[in-house]
Amino acid sequence: MARELKYADKATQQMLKIAEQEHVPMIWDRYDAMQPQCGFGTLGLCCRHCSMGPCRIDPFGDGPKTGICGATADTIAARHLARMIAGGAAAHSDHGRDIAHTLHLIGENASSVYTVKSMDKLKEIAAIYGVKTEGKEPQQLAHDVAQEVLKDFGQQTGTVRMAETAPEARKKLWKEQRIFPRAVDREIVEIMHRTHIGVDAEYKNVIKQGLRASLGDGWGGSMIGTELSDVIFGLPNPLKTLANIGILKKDHVNLIVHGHEPTLSDIIAVISQEPELVEKAKAVGAKGIQLGGICCTANEIMMRHGIPLCGSYMQQELALMTGVVDMMVVDVQCIWPGLENTAKCFHTRLVTTSPKAKMPGFEHIEFEEERAAEIARNIIEEAINNYPNRKGRTTIPNVTQGAIAGFTTESVFRFLGGKYRSTFRPLNDAIIAGRIRGLAGVVGCSNPNMEFEEGHLTVVRELIKNDVLVASTGCNAITCAKHGLMTPEAAFKHAGKGLQEVCQAVGLPPVLHLGSCVDNSRILRVLTEVVKEGGLGEDISDLPAAGAAPEWMSEKAVSIGFYFVASGVYTIIGRPLPVVGAPALHKYLTEEIEEEVGGKWAFEMDPVEAAHMMLRHIDKKRKALKLKPMIYPQPFSESEEE
Amino acid sequence: MSRHITVRIERCVGCHTCELACAIAHSKSQDIETMILQGENPGYRIHVETYGPRSIPISCQHCEEAACALACPTGAVKRLAKGKPVLVDDERCIGCSMCVQACPFGVIALRPDGKVAFKCDLCISRLAQGLDPACVSSCPTKALVLETDQTANRDKRKAAVQKLAEAQAAGAEEVETLSG
Numbered sequence: 001m002a003r004e005l006k007y008a009d010k011a012t013q014q015m016l017k018i019a020e021q022e023h024v025p026m027i028w029d030r031y032d033a034m035q036p037q038c039g040f041g042t043l044g045l046c047c048r049h050c051s052m053g054p055c056r057i058d059p060f061g062d063g064p065k066t067g068i069c070g071a072t073a074d075t076i077a078a079r080h081l082a083r084m085i086a087g088g089a090a091a092h093s094d095h096g097r098d099i100a101h102t103l104h105l106i107g108e109n110a111s112s113v114y115t116v117k118s119m120d121k122l123k124e125i126a127a128i129y130g131v132k133t134e135g136k137e138p139q140q141l142a143h144d145v146a147q148e149v150l151k152d153f154g155q156q157t158g159t160v161r162m163a164e165t166a167p168e169a170r171k172k173l174w175k176e177q178r179i180f181p182r183a184v185d186r187e188i189v190e191i192m193h194r195t196h197i198g199v200d201a202e203y204k205n206v207i208k209q210g211l212r213a214s215l216g217d218g219w220g221g222s223m224i225g226t227e228l229s230d231v232i233f234g235l236p237n238p239l240k241t242l243a244n245i246g247i248l249k250k251d252h253v254n255l256i257v258h259g260h261e262p263t264l265s266d267i268i269a270v271i272s273q274e275p276e277l278v279e280k281a282k283a284v285g286a287k288g289i290q291l292g293g294i295c296c297t298a299n300e301i302m303m304r305h306g307i308p309l310c311g312s313y314m315q316q317e318l319a320l321m322t323g324v325v326d327m328m329v330v331d332v333q334c335i336w337p338g339l340e341n342t343a344k345c346f347h348t349r350l351v352t353t354s355p356k357a358k359m360p361g362f363e364h365i366e367f368e369e370e371r372a373a374e375i376a377r378n379i380i381e382e383a384i385n386n387y388p389n390r391k392g393r394t395t396i397p398n399v400t401q402g403a404i405a406g407f408t409t410e411s412v413f414r415f416l417g418g419k420y421r422s423t424f425r426p427l428n429d430a431i432i433a434g435r436i437r438g439l440a441g442v443v444g445c446s447n448p449n450m451e452f453e454e455g456h457l458t459v460v461r462e463l464i465k466n467d468v469l470v471a472s473t474g475c476n477a478i479t480c481a482k483h484g485l486m487t488p489e490a491a492f493k494h495a496g497k498g499l500q501e502v503c504q505a506v507g508l509p510p511v512l513h514l515g516s517c518v519d520n521s522r523i524l525r526v527l528t529e530v531v532k533e534g535g536l537g538e539d540i541s542d543l544p545a546a547g548a549a550p551e552w553m554s555e556k557a558v559s560i561g562f563y564f565v566a567s568g569v570y571t572i573i574g575r576p577l578p579v580v581g582a583p584a585l586h587k588y589l590t591e592e593i594e595e596e597v598g599g600k601w602a603f604e605m606d607p608v609e610a611a612h613m614m615l616r617h618i619d620k621k622r623k624a625l626k627l628k629p630m631i632y633p634q635p636f637s638e639s640e641e642e
Numbered sequence: 643m644s645r646h647i648t649v650r651i652e653r654c655v656g657c658h659t660c661e662l663a664c665a666i667a668h669s670k671s672q673d674i675e676t677m678i679l680q681g682e683n684p685g686y687r688i689h690v691e692t693y694g695p696r697s698i699p700i701s702c703q704h705c706e707e708a709a710c711a712l713a714c715p716t717g718a719v720k721r722l723a724k725g726k727p728v729l730v731d732d733e734r735c736i737g738c739s740m741c742v743q744a745c746p747f748g749v750i751a752l753r754p755d756g757k758v759a760f761k762c763d764l765c766i767s768r769l770a771q772g773l774d775p776a777c778v779s780s781c782p783t784k785a786l787v788l789e790t791d792q793t794a795n796r797d798k799r800k801a802a803v804q805k806l807a808e809a810q811a812a813g814a815e816e817v818e819t820l821s822g
Contacts, residue, residue, distance in 0.1 A: 036780045039662035039674040056658065059674070060665065060683045060754070063658075580675045 003028045007454035009482045011245040011311075011399035015318035018395055024345055026317050030338065031448035043581025044077030050197035059581045071201055077582035078203035079195040081558070082210040084578075086191040088559030089213045091333055092518055093153065093184045093221025094356075095261050099228040100149045102263055105369050106232070107143020113267060113373040116142050117234035125149070125227055129161055142231075149224055153184045160184060162227075163219035166524075167531045169539035170568065174215065177596055179208055179566060181216035188213050203585045211566040211597065218563030223521035229300070233266045236303035236406040236515070238415070243481040245319050246400040247308035252290035253281045254324050255383045256310055259331035260516065262300035264353055264367045265293070267376040268329070269305045277380055284387045289380065294319060295334050296474055296516035303406040303515055312478035314446040317342045323394040327383035331367070332357045334445070334554065347389040351379065403486035405477070405513035409525040415506050424533040426506070427469075431544060432535050434628040435498035437467040438618035439530070441523040441564070442511075443476050444549030444557050447575065453479050455550030455574050455607045460485060462611035464510040466636050467496035468618065471526060474517035476549070485511045497632040520560050523547075524567060537625055541568025541598025544621040546614035550574045550607055561601065568598035570617040572610050576603035612636055644725040645764065645790050647778060649699055653785035654690070656697030661686045663780030664701075667765055685754045687762040688777050699777065699786060702749045702762035704728045710741035710750055710761075719750075719759065727764040735759050 005013055005028075019026050040046040045057040047067050055067035057076060066072050071079070106114050116122055116138035122145060126133045129148040133141060152160045160181045164171065174180040181187050191213050194200035200209070230236070248254045255272065257265040271277065272289045281289050292310030293301050301307040311319050313334055319325060320342045327349045328339065340361035343350050352358050353367040353375075365382070367375055407415075416426045430436040440463050446452055456479045463470050464485075472480050480486050485494065491503035495510040503510055514522045527540045536543055547564045549557050552573050564571045579585045594600040604610040615636050630637075662674065668684040669677050677683075688701035704727045711719045711728060718734035719741050721727070730741075730750075735758040741750050742759060750761040765775035773779065778786045789797075 036659070036663055036666070038657065038659055038782075039666070040658070042674055043678060059662075059678055060685070062686065062754075576675055580678050 005452050007457060008452045009244060009399060009401075011397035011482075012315060012318055012452070014397040014399070015245060015315075015321045015395075019318070019321050019342075022345070024321065024342055026342075027314060027336070027338070028448050040581075042578060044080055044578035044585075045073055045581040047071065047076040047080065049079065049195060052197075057581065069197060072582075074203040074582040074585040075201045075206070077579045077585050078206040078210075079200075081577060081579060081585075082191045082195050082206050082213075084555045084558040085210040085214050085562055086188045087555035088557065089184075089217035089221065090188050091556050092217045092225065092559065093188070095332070095518055096184075096221035096223075096225030096228070097150070097153055098261055098263060099225050099232065100146055100153075102232055102369055103142050103228050104146035104150065107139055107146055109370070110139055112370075114232050114369070116231060118231050121227065121235055122231045125231065128165060149228065152220055152224065154186075155183045156186075158182070160216055160220040162223050163215060165223075165528065166219055166567070167528055167539055170541075173539070173597065174566075177208070177211075179212040179215060179597075181212050181220055184216040184220040187216040203582070204588060207585070207588065207593075210562055214559045214562035215566050217559045218521055218524055218567065222518045223524070225518040226515070226521045229262055229518075230408070233262050233300070234304050235410060236408050237411055238404055238406050239303075239306045241302050241306050241308055241403055241405055241481070242400045243309040243403055243478065244397075244400050245311055245315065245322060246397050247290070247292050247310055248319070248322055248324050248396050249287075249290045250324055250394060250396055251287045253284075253286045253288070253326050253384050253387045254290050254292065255380065256292050256294055256319060256325055256328040257297045257301065257330075258294040258316060258328055259335055260296045260300075260333045260518070261331050261354075262297065262304075263369060264329070264331060264372065264376060265297045265301050266304065267372045268380065269301045269307050271373060271376045272380055277377070277384070280381065281384050281387070284384055286384070286387050289384070292319070294328075296518070297331065299474070299477060299513075299516040299519070303513070308400075309403075309478050309481055312446060312475040312482070314448070314452055314475075320346065320348050322396050323392060324390065324396060326386040326390070327351060327379070329353060329379055330357070330359075330362070333556070335359070337361075347386060347391055349382065349386050351382070353379075401482050401484050403481035403484075403513065404488065404509050405481060405486055407471075407512045407514050409522055409529060412512065412526060415508055424529045426502075428530060428533045428535050430498075430502050432627055434630040435467070435502055436469050437496075437498070437615070437630055437634065438469075438544030438546070438622065439471065439527070440468050440545065440614055440618075441471045441473070441520070441547040441569075442550070443473045443517065443520055443523075443547070443560065444551060444573075445475050445553040446479070446551040447553040449553075450551050450574055450605075453483070453551075455610075456480065457483055457485075458607035459548050459550045459611045459614075460511055461494055462608055462636070463614065464491075464495040464499055466611075466615055466634050467498040467630065467632070468615070469499060469502070470511045471514050471523050472511050473514050473519050473523065476551075477513045477515070480511045481513065485509070486513055496634065498630065517556060517560065520564075524563075527567070527569075539568055539598065542621065542625065544618040544625070544627070545569060546617050547571040548573065548610060548614060550610060565593065565599035565601060566597050570599055570602065570614065572602040572604055572613055574603070574605050574607070574610070577601065644704065645727075645788055646704060646794075647701065647764075647775060648787045648789045648794055650785050650787065651696060651698055653783045654697050654699060655783055655785075656690055656692065657782065658690050659780050659782060660688050660699050660777035660786060661690060663776040664688045664762075667768065667776030683754045685751070685760060687749075687760060689749070700747060700749060701777070702728065702764075703747060704762075704764065709744040709746060713740040713744035715740060727762075727766060729763055729766070730759050730761060732758050
C-alpha cells in the first residue's frame with residue numbers, strides 16, 4: 001500500500017489516496033500481493049504445452065537444461081512468445097472482423113443504424129480489393145467490399161490483400177523471407193500448430209511464423225479494423241477534447257464506456273444526446289447525460305465525437321472510486337474482472353455486452369448489431385434509472401486537461417500541406433532539411449510493474465525535445481493527452497526549436513493522437529506515405545524512425561511490436577519480452593533479426609536511455625540517407641563526442 | 643530463541659520459486675533479468691527435492707551440534723552466538739569441502755565459482771530489516787514459514803490438544819447415545 005505514483009496525473013493520485021483511506025484494493029495492491037512473481041515465467045523458461053510438463057529450465061544451468069521432450073530454453077521461450085503473438089493478433093483481428101461484419105450488415109440491411117459515413121474511404125478500400133465502384137450505391141459497395149475484405153481472414157489461397165498497401169520494397173522482402181501473411185486467421189492457427197508438442201522446435205523458424213502472424217494483424221486485421229471503422233463511423237478529424245477523471249459530472253448521469261470496439265459505443269455516443277433521453281435524465285433529477293471513455297473505446301469515440309477521455313487502462317478502477325459512475329459498459333479487451341470489487345462499494349452498475357466477454361458480478365446486456373440503437377437506448381435508460389441510487393461519498397477530482405486529437409493519415413496530410421495541396425512533402429522536407437530529426441511512434445499500455453506514466457512521459461518528452469515528431473496511440477495517447485502534451489502550446493514548452501517551427505507553421509501539437517491500439521495501423525500508413533513521398537529511402541527500414549511501448553503489458557502489444565519490427569522499425573520496450581532466459585533467442589530478437597527484416601527489438605527500463613537509443617537509431621538512419629545536419633543544436637547529440 | 647524455517651510439506655507444489663528467490667536475494671542486482679543478462683549466478687541455498695508424489699524444499703537446518711562447523715579446519719563455519727544461524731565466513735573459508743562432506747542433509751556446497759562454501763544464511767540481512775527470508779516470503783502457497791522453536795512447538799501442542807478435546811467430546815457423546 002501507500003504508493004506515491006509521483007509521475008501520475010493529479011486525478012490519479014487523488015483517487016488512489018481515497019481508495020487507500022477506504023481500504024478498497026486497487027491494481028497496485030493486487031500487484032504488490034503477487035510479489036515476488038515467478039522467475040521462470042519472467043524469463044520465458046516455463047512450458048505448459050503438454051501434460052508431460054509443466055517443464056521449467058534452470059536459468060543457472062544447475063537443474064534441467066531442457067524440457068522433458070528435449071526442448072531447449074530457446075525453443076520453449078520462442079514457442080511461448082509465438083503464442084503471445086497469436087493471442088494479440090487474434091484479439092486485434094477479431095475486432096477487425098467484427099467491424100467487417102458490421103460493414104457487411106450495412107450491405108444486407110438498408111434500415112441498419114450503421115451507414116457508410118465515408119464513401120471516399122470505402123472507394124479507396126474497394127480499389128485495394130479490386131472491387132468495381134462505378135454506378136454502385138454506398139450500400140451495394142459496402143456489401144461487395146465487405147465480402148472481399150472478409151476473405152482476408154479465412155481464405156485458403158492467396159495472400160492478405162490489405163497488406164499489398166505496404167511499400168514495394170517491403171513486400172519484396174516479406175516474400176523473400178517467406179513471411180507475407182496468407183490469411184489473418186491461418187497464421188494464428190499455424191502458430192498454435194507449430195507450438196504444439198513435437199512440431200516446430202527451431203526458435204528462428206518459430207519466430208518467423210510469429211512475424212507472419214503479426215503482419216497479418218498489423219497489415220491485415222488491425223488495418224481492416226481501422227479502415228472500415230473510418231468508413232462506418234466516419235473519418236476522424238482533429239478536434240478539441242478533454243481528458244481525465246474530472247470530466248465526470250456530479251449532477252449528470254455518468255455513463256462510462258470501456259473496452260475497444262466502437263460498434264456499440266459509437267451508437268451510445270450518438271443516441272445519448274437524444275432529447276428524449278436527456279429529458280428522462282432530467283426526470284430523475286440529473287441535468288443531463290455525461291459520457292466518458294476509458295481505454296481504447298475512449299480513443300475511438302473521442303476521435304469521432306469529441307467524447308472526453310475519462311482515463312487510461314490503469315484508471316478504470318479509480319474512475320469508479322468517484323462514486324458518481326452510474327454505469328460502466330464494457331465490450332472486449334483490457335477490462336479487469338476486479339472492477340466488480342470496486343463497483344460493489346458504490347451504486348455503480350457494471351454491464352458486459354459482448355458474448356465473448358462475460359464477467360462474474362457484471363450484468364450482461366448482449367449487444368447485437370441488428371438491434372444496435374434499441375440496445376444502446378436500453379443501456380442508457382438503465383444508467384439513468386440508476387442515477388437516483390447514488391449513495392454515500394462522491395468525489396470528483398477537479399482535474400481535466402484539454403487536448404487536440406483525432407489525427408489520421410489523411411488529416412495529417414491535410415494539416416501539413418493545407419487543404420488544397422494535401423501532401424506529405426512538407427514533412428519529408430522538414431526531415432531532410434534537419435528541422436525534424438525523425439519520427440517516433442510511442443504507444444501501448446501501462447503496467448503496475450513500473451512507475452505509472454513515467455515511461456510514457458519521459459520517452460515522449462525526451463524525443464520531442466530532440467525535434468522528433470511523435471505519433472501516439474492507445475493508452476500512451478491518453479497519458480499524453482492528460483499531461484498536456486497534445487496541445488499546440490506543448491510545442492513551445494517541450495519541443496526542440498526545429499519541431500516547434502513545424503508545429504507553429506501548421507498548428508500541430510508535437511505529439512499526434514492517432515487513435516486506439518488497433519489504429520497503430522495508421523502509423524504503418526503514415527510511414528508508408530512518407531516512403532512514397534520520396535527522398536527518404538525506398539523502404540520503412542530506411543526512414544529515420546523508431547517505435548516504443550515503454551509500459552507495455554498485453555499480448556496485443558507483443559503482436560504490435562512484432563509487426564513493427566517486421567515492417568522494418570526499431571522497436572523498444574521497457575520490461576523485456578519473456579526471453580531473457582533464452583540467450584540465443586534474446587540475441588536473435590535484439591540483434592540478428594535486423595539483417596532479415598530491417599527492424600529489431602530493444603529492451604530498456606530507463607526511459608531517458610530508451611529515448612536516447614531511439615535517437616541513436618534515428619541518427620544512424622539519417623547518416624545512411626546522407627541527410628543534412630540538424631538546423632538547431634540538439635540536447636542529445638553524440639556526434640560531437642566522436 | 644532460535645529461528646528456523648518450517649516446511650509445511652502438504653502445501654508445497656514444487657514450483658521452485660523459493661530457489662529463484664534465494665538466488666535473487668543473494669545477488670548484486672536483486673533482479674532476475676539483470677542477473678541472467680550479466681551472467682551472475684549466486685547459486686541456490688535451498689533445493690526442492692522430491693520423494694514419490696511429494697516435493698519438499700530443504701535447506702540448512704542450522705543444527706545445534708552442527709557437523710559442518712565441527713568439521714571446518716579453519717573455523718570459517720560457525721555460529722556467532724547461541725540461537726543465531728550457522729554462517730560461513732568467506733574470508734576464512736579455504737574451499738576444502740570438509741563441511742560439504744560432513745553435512746547430513748546435503749545442503750552445503752561450494753559456490754558456483756568454486757571458491758568458498760555457501761549455504762542458507764537465513765537471509766540475515768533481510769531479517770535485520772524486519773523481512774522474512776526470501777524463500778519464505780516468495781512461497782506462493784505459504785509452504786515455508788519462519789518460526790521460533792517456542793511458537794512452533796506451542797502451535798503443535800495446541801493442534802494436538804484440540805484433537806484430543808474433540809475426540810473426548812465425540813467419545814462422551816457416543817457414551818451418552820449408548821446409555822440413552
